[in-house]
Amino acid sequence: MASLSNTLRFREPSVIPGFGLTFGLTLTWLSVIVLIPLAALILYASRVGFDQFIAILTATRTLNALKLSFGIAFAAAIFNVIFGLIVAWALTRYEFPGRRIADAIVDIPFALPTAVAGIALATLYSPQGWIGQFLAPLGIQVTFTPLGILVALIFVGIPFVVRTVQPVLKDLDPELEFAAATLGATRWQVIRKVIAPTLLPAILTGFALAFARAVGEYGSVIFIAGNLPNISEIAPLLIVIRLEEFRYADATAIAVIMLFVAFIMLLIINRLQRWTEARG
Amino acid sequence: MKIDVRNLSKRFGSFVALKNVNLDIASGELLALLGPSGSGKTTLLRIIAGLDWADTGDVLFAGESAARLDVRKRHVGFVFQHYALFRHMTVFENVAFGLRVKPRRERKPEHEIVKRVKKLLEFVHIEGFADRYPDQLSGGQRQRVALARALAIEPNVLLLDEPFGALDAKVRKSLRRWLRDLHGELNVTSVLVTHDQEEALEVADRVVVMGNGKIEQVGSPEEIYNEPANSFVFDFIGESVKLPVRIENGGIWIGSRRLATNDELPSTGPARLFVRPHDLTFGEVSEAPLQGSVRSVRRIGALSFADVRLDCGGGDDFLVEASLPPETSVSPGDLVGLTPRRYRIYEDGAAESLTSASL
Numbered sequence: 001m002a003s004l005s006n007t008l009r010f011r012e013p014s015v016i017p018g019f020g021l022t023f024g025l026t027l028t029w030l031s032v033i034v035l036i037p038l039a040a041l042i043l044y045a046s047r048v049g050f051d052q053f054i055a056i057l058t059a060t061r062t063l064n065a066l067k068l069s070f071g072i073a074f075a076a077a078i079f080n081v082i083f084g085l086i087v088a089w090a091l092t093r094y095e096f097p098g099r100r101i102a103d104a105i106v107d108i109p110f111a112l113p114t115a116v117a118g119i120a121l122a123t124l125y126s127p128q129g130w131i132g133q134f135l136a137p138l139g140i141q142v143t144f145t146p147l148g149i150l151v152a153l154i155f156v157g158i159p160f161v162v163r164t165v166q167p168v169l170k171d172l173d174p175e176l177e178f179a180a181a182t183l184g185a186t187r188w189q190v191i192r193k194v195i196a197p198t199l200l201p202a203i204l205t206g207f208a209l210a211f212a213r214a215v216g217e218y219g220s221v222i223f224i225a226g227n228l229p230n231i232s233e234i235a236p237l238l239i240v241i242r243l244e245e246f247r248y249a250d251a252t253a254i255a256v257i258m259l260f261v262a263f264i265m266l267l268i269i270n271r272l273q274r275w276t277e278a279r280g
Numbered sequence: 281m282k283i284d285v286r287n288l289s290k291r292f293g294s295f296v297a298l299k300n301v302n303l304d305i306a307s308g309e310l311l312a313l314l315g316p317s318g319s320g321k322t323t324l325l326r327i328i329a330g331l332d333w334a335d336t337g338d339v340l341f342a343g344e345s346a347a348r349l350d351v352r353k354r355h356v357g358f359v360f361q362h363y364a365l366f367r368h369m370t371v372f373e374n375v376a377f378g379l380r381v382k383p384r385r386e387r388k389p390e391h392e393i394v395k396r397v398k399k400l401l402e403f404v405h406i407e408g409f410a411d412r413y414p415d416q417l418s419g420g421q422r423q424r425v426a427l428a429r430a431l432a433i434e435p436n437v438l439l440l441d442e443p444f445g446a447l448d449a450k451v452r453k454s455l456r457r458w459l460r461d462l463h464g465e466l467n468v469t470s471v472l473v474t475h476d477q478e479e480a481l482e483v484a485d486r487v488v489v490m491g492n493g494k495i496e497q498v499g500s501p502e503e504i505y506n507e508p509a510n511s512f513v514f515d516f517i518g519e520s521v522k523l524p525v526r527i528e529n530g531g532i533w534i535g536s537r538r539l540a541t542n543d544e545l546p547s548t549g550p551a552r553l554f555v556r557p558h559d560l561t562f563g564e565v566s567e568a569p570l571q572g573s574v575r576s577v578r579r580i581g582a583l584s585f586a587d588v589r590l591d592c593g594g595g596d597d598f599l600v601e602a603s604l605p606p607e608t609s610v611s612p613g614d615l616v617g618l619t620p621r622r623y624r625i626y627e628d629g630a631a632e633s634l635t636s637a638s639l
Contacts, residue, residue: 182330183378
């Protein structure tokens with residue numbers, strides 16, 4: 001018993017039971033669903049050989065696909081943060097007819113098969129479509145261009161931002177805004193100095209989720225993008241194409257690099273989030 | 281700054297929060313708005329601050345209508361019950377907030393802001409906590425920060441909404457004294473909203489008792505306690521005993537006994553007698569106007585109290601706590617007589633006192 005306090009323990013003692021069970025399940029689940037498939041992927045990629053790996057990655061078509069995937073996903077996430085904030089604000093701050101219905105509609109991109117969304121968007125934004133017919137005279141071509149990919153990725157990402165920001169906004173004490181106003185702050189100053197810093201961690205989480213979702217999105221994009229190599233061909237599609245050509249080495253190499261870049265970006269966002277929370 | 285409240289009325293749906301309220305707040309005084317919840321005191325405070333709007337009526341700041349003045353332009357220091365501190369800012373930045381958000385041409389240079397904030401933190405005795413975040417402070421410290429933040433803008437008036445309501449009894453008491461001293465030093469016109477009568481009577485120069493959206497009485501703490509203007513104030517302030525009486529044949533009758541009165545009473549009918557428990561003296565059972573049996577006796581330090589069950593006729597029983605004179609000793613079961621030394625009589629349904637007596 002005397003050695004109890006000196007030994008390095010795996011976990012701190014706690015009155016909350018169930019550690020063994022939940023930790024075991026967590027490890028098993030993570031291993032079966034996430035870690036083993038990812039490890040297999042990396043293992044397979046490691047057989048490719050370094051020179052070939054570099055050759056695959058630096059091929060123009062691969063580089064363009066990666067740039068397109070990450071670039072447009074980033075742009076869509078930025079757009080979703082701004083637009084999602086406005087939607088969350090309207091849904092929490094104001095009482096209006098149909099608010100509950102609008103609130104429910106936000107979740108539809110979660111539930112809708114992404115292929116359906118892609119076909120619907122492609123139809124709407126095509127030069128003859130309901131929306132596309134107004135854009136065409138302005139010289140804006142949405143379908144079969146990177147712009148179409150952006151539209152699809154905005155569609156699939158918006159609920160992530162709304163749903164992460166909404167509860168924080170709801171819990172924001174109105175007295176904070178009153179206090180700031182009595183101290184002479186303008187409405188803009190209240191938003192910038194009081195509301196925004198409080199929402200920042202939630203905004204970053206929403207951004208990370210929307211971004212991650214957009215990087216991996218496949219179904220909706222391929223119907224609207226046109227999939228022209230080097231112009232509107234996303235990396236996930238390139239992987240599928242390589243698989244269909246039985247070029248497994250190419251497919252795994254692209255997958256590994258996507259995995260790596262996504263991991264680094266999510267890690268950075270996570271760090272940023274920690275930093276904003278630590279100040280509070 | 282002098283503040284005049286003129287004919288203010290405010291409804292929330294069908295609930296009437298304020299009914300034609302008039303109030304003059306003198307420059308430099310510390311005024312307490314005292315009342316039970318739902319009496320309209322917080323609504324009145326928020327309308328003065330510009331955080332809420334009246335349906336009719338006006339608030340005058342130094343004689344000028346403030347109705348069209350935005351909350352930002354009123355220069356009111358507002359202290360909230362739950363502090364409303366900015367959690368992502370340090371104590372220093374919280375206090376500096378009001379100085380930093382000023383328009384550029386009115387804003388002081390950084391070194392003057394630093395100097396002023398430091399002075400304020402010293403003033404409220406939290407100079408050692410400048411770099412901490414609000415979550416790292418105790419409730420009492422947070423409210424001091426909130427007060428320093430409100431004072432930073434050199435407010436025309438300081439408005440405090442139940443500022444000590446969320447604190448424990450001991451801290452509340454010390455902060456109360458501290459607020460009193462602080463007001464003595466600053467002399468800024470201050471309005472304190474509270475439901476705690478002890479707080480209002482101890483801290484304020486003048487007390488406004490509110491009930492059901494109306495002002496029931498305005499006066500010094502002594503006046504409010506000793507000369508309650510009506511039955512609502514008598515009932516709300518301090519301990520009181522209400523007994524049913526009848527006014528017949530020019531006298532006050534409790535059951536079959538007559539209460540000694542100085543004046544002849546014209547009115548006839550049921551009324552209520554209000555008396556403070558400490559104004560009841562023990563006397564002879566046969567002579568005293570009230571009689572009852574002792575239920576229990578308690579000794580708290582030097583004082584003794586007896587719970588007496590009074591029989592006022594008509595089958596109603598009233599339990600009264602009366603203080604025992606030092607030399608008397610009673611035990612449970614004894615029949616005792618009680619005489620009200622100071623009391624007020626209110627006719628049923630009427631708020632104004634019919635008669636009062638100090639014997």
